[in-house]
Amino acid sequence: MPELPEVETTRRGIEPYLTHHRIKQVIVRHHGLRWAIPASFASLLENQLVRQVDRRGKYIILHLEHGDVLIHLGMSGRLGVLPSFQPPQKHDHVDIILDDGKVLRLTDYRRFGAMIWTEDAYQHPLIRSLGPEPLERSFNANYLLSVLENKNVAIKIALMDSKIVVGVGNIYANEALFIAGIHPKRPAKSLAKEELTKLVAASKAVLKAAIKKGGTTLRDYYSASGEKGFFLISLKVYGRGGKPCLTCGHILEEFRLGQRATVYCPICQPK
DNA sequence: CTAAGGACCTGTCGGC
């Protein structure tokens, strides 16, 4: 499901229900997520207080009294807070039951998601190797210029590489490149600083706008409270291959780049 | 080191 705006919206949605609450019980119904959840998982969490609910890239981090929980939603994951325990549905894999009876439930039919207990989230290899947050100042044109210096990969691939910058998924990579007027296939190292400046600004703008709207670009997105969000964000190119460009009217072209749908305007984003 | 492709898994949709 989620791109970064959805993850941030989810984090904000669950935060008030978890912070300063104690975990009473953890039920793991399906251990086979991206990484198998070990048998010890439940007992590592139970009876611990949740101190803080954080986010790094697309990982949601629960800071406990001792250790942290990393949660990734993969492609189809969803976290919801139930007012009380409800009978689980088919893809409800993990329940974290709180001291007040509310339940944080992980639902993920494709099981690309992950739930990991670790001593210190920021020392974990999955987190440690991540690039800067896209909305922070450290993500800027000078930074990109230096990391892309000798990268031949297509700029779209680089923009979606979490070692370069976190949180820019396929939808927003398409949108940001369109707004910046940059062809997705341009070799990363060929972009001039001026173009990188535009790309950085465009990336920040689309992500911010989506977060402001509640992070709901997605077909089957539900907020933590179960509210459905759908097409609150208007997308300019993603999902519009074969339709006219909203800027110039030329037909948008679609192709696969790194096995992902890529849509661009051949006039507005010249090679 | 870089770059490209496969792998993980289920559900849905379009074409024949």
Add this chain to the structure above:
DNA sequence: TGCCGACAGGTCCTTA
């Protein structure tokens, strides 16, 4: 109506 392949918000891991 039914079957089969392609594709879907991600990203780690293997191979070249």
